[in-house]
Amino acid sequence: MAAEAAGNDLVQVVVLLTAGVVAVPIFKRLGLGSILGYLGGGLLIGPFGLGFFSDSQAILHVAELGVVMFLFIIGLEMQPLRLWGLRREIFGLGILQVGLCSALLTCVGLATGFPIAVSFVAGAGFVLTSTAIVMQLLEESGDTATPKGQRMISILLLEDLAIVPLLALVAFLAPLDPNAAETAMRSRWIDVGIGLASILGLVIAGRYLLNPFFRILADSRAREVMTAAALLVVLGSALAMQLSGLSMAMGAFLAGVLLSESTFRHQLEADVEPFRGILLGLFFIAVGMSLDLSVVAANWRLVVFYVFAYMVVKAIGIYVVARILKSNHREALERAVVMAQGGEFAFVLYSSATAVGIIDGEANATLTAIIIISMVLTPLAITVLRYFTPKEEPSMEGIEVADGLTGSVLVIGFGRFGQIASQPLLLRGIDVSIIDNDVEMIQAAARFGFKVYYGDGTRLDILHAAGAGRANAVLICVDKGETAVRIAELMRHEYPLLPVLARSYDRGVSLQLINAGVDYQVRETFESALLFGQSTLVKLGVGETEAAEIIEDVRRRDHARFDEQLAGIDPVQAAGKLLKGNLPVPTPLSQPRRPGRALNEETAAVLEDAEKEPT
Structure with missing residues (x-):
């Protein structure tokens, strides 16, 4: 029996790898990008495709570690001084975009007859852009280090930080039992305090403990121990934040920032990188598996309407913010299309809202389907944008054309x-x-x-x-x-x-x-x-x-x-x-x-x- 179970597990591993290895080259050859390839491969082998997997959520929970490691590596690139240099983009541009888009998407829910709490939760979840998708697109286009790429990364960082107050707001918006209102309110304040204390504890540990810890391990001259320690730091930080009711990705990002000036930074990046790439691909495959086609079929008019309405309204909000802050039309349009989808953190927000009774299970499944479809549509939208947008011609201002030169x-x-x-x-x-x-x-x-x-x-x-x-x-x-x-x-x-x-x-x-x-x-x-x-x-x-x-x-x-x-x-x-x-x-x-x-x-x-x- 044990051998049979192990054989089934091995079959599933082979199927996962095959889906990625086969689908991604095909989609890239078609010009659709690797992300859409992973999503398509996941949909094909998932519960609503060929049925190789019945519990896509279990795989999704494991695959979220890919996003966690991705943000750890981003943190390693974000030294505190560099992060401080982006403070205007993070807390200015980021807050303005999140605030405006949250208000606009909440209005969409209110205009279609939903209560304010449900409208806010649904809209706020969609505001949280997919860090994995945007970072992958920036990496593939080589724009990660460009000014426009840095602005997108700053917004993503603010959205990752926004999950903390949003989860707190979800807790405060939850319906209270009149007989236990005071106790419930006290419990919520305690949860907020635990979250803040966890962030402070992680910062202190990273500042004073991590470097001596890695120095001791480096003296042992055991490469495999250093790799295990790198994984321990990433996963331990993520777990600490998760147990505190916060985002795993935020914990990994903070750990990366705290280690960004460490002498072991490049070693850590090299150790984590292989796991990051595989798990991030697995994450996209799991997202594709999670698309419940039965929910989409039963509520297809609702799903189609909200995918279109949310993506268009969010894109308009992003474009308006970009233009207000002096970005040119081309950059504003590109940012609007790239960041118009919902993201993986919406799954966390919707799950929390379901747990406290703001939305029910069916609404959670419908909202999750809306998020996933928007993620699927993003690479297609980028392809369409690039096809219809003419190549940007550099300005000839101040440039003289060669004519009548007389040099020796x-x-x-x-x-x-x-x-x-x-x-x-x-x-x-x-x-x-x-x-x-x-x-x-x-x-x-x-x-x-x-x-x-x-x-x-x-x-x-x-x-x-x-x-x-x-x-x-x-x-x-x-x-x-x-x-x-x-x-x-x-x-x-x-x-x-x-x-x-x-x-x-x-x-x-x-x-x-x-x-x-x-x-x-x-x-x-x-x-x-x-x-x-x-x-x-x-x-x-x-x-x-x-x-x-x-x-x-x-x-x-x-x-x-x-x-x-x-x-x-x-x-x-x-x-x-x-x-x-x-x-x-x-x-x-x-x-x-x-x-x-x-x-x-x-x-x-x-x-x-x-x-x-x-x-």
Whole structure:
């Protein structure tokens, strides 16, 4: 019997993993995102799909640990000073958005005939945006560290903190037994006091106990003990808050903030990260399982109406707040769509409201279905928004277009390479003209006193306007190899006698640049990597003279192999002959000549699939 039960448990684990592994790649391929994939996979295998699971709530309770660990990692990134720097966004923007949206959604309930307590609880639950969904979307789009991403995170933090007063309000709104009103009120005040005391206790423990605790464990040199301790801190903090009637996620977040300046911060993040990713995916799968299709079918008109009404009204409230606080239309619209759904903390609020008698079990199931459907619709809404919203064009304010430039040297591309390459020219007093097509980079360069003009070096008319015909040399410093080759080809055909020097990405691009006729090319990190290797040899005790000779030998062999590739010899065979000493060493290619021939078929094959040096 025990073996049979274990076998069933293993089947369920395999089904959960299969749902995520199969559904997520399919949904991402369709452009719908990983979150919708998890939700769809959970709905398919849940009680109202194929029926592999009958108790989705049990899995949801376990999967909530994914959200807990997610917030712990967010806390690790939020040092107290950084958190203090976001205080205006958290307590200004956050309170304004939560307050306005709560009022608007409460009005929706009142307008449709529900009592004020029920309307408030339903609306306040929907105001609590899904931290897991928004953070996942920000992470996938790379906006976590951007100003607009930081504003969303600040609002999420305020909403996580808001669960404390909301739970207290739910307790105060509960109908009281007239015979025990005084006792019940006293009990509620005691609960509030316990919650505040728990937060204070966690802060004190984190401030004075956690660092010495991890220092003792680190001295034991047992990696698995450190991993267990990281999990203990996260889960222990969450449990302490839960036993106090507060949010588990808030406890984990506070623990993360308290450890954010610890010397063990990066170790803790590395230990918790694998569990966070798996459990967060499991959370979304469990949310998909929890969608009770029988409740949706029985109340479909009510569910559809409130999903639409709540999402639209909340989005309007978010947009209005964003515009009042000077966000532009695009950012306000994006924030409104991303944060228009309800969240996982609504499940906690609705459960508490059911326990104290504000709403009944059927209302709880209906409200939960409304929240889940709104979570499902969010990735679809984001996809629609991105499809219909044109790509944001950077402002050209203060940017001058290249026209009639007369510099002795024309630099095309002013990234990290072009900035360094132009410095000796500027110090020598040489008149340098610089063009680039990255508006943000041009604006950043202007703040440091560099005059960079807007222009695309792959267009012949721009090269004319930028003064290529009047320059004494052209430096191609763009970061994309194919772009560099295209510019070099244009220069060879239009200005065949003008010296052209080019930055190359790797060996393959170098071969193409030489064939395009550049006078000099250098792989962008080749020489710096050789210098790095030489310094390493010296640190290991090799004499400086011997280290320099070894590096020169590496450079000589590389030049020899490079020449053989230009001649169409297989690079692997050339390298083998060099190592055996069977290949004559040619003159180093410090100034590659302009070959008057096209690459033959063998060399073309080398460019397609020969070695790519780890430059």
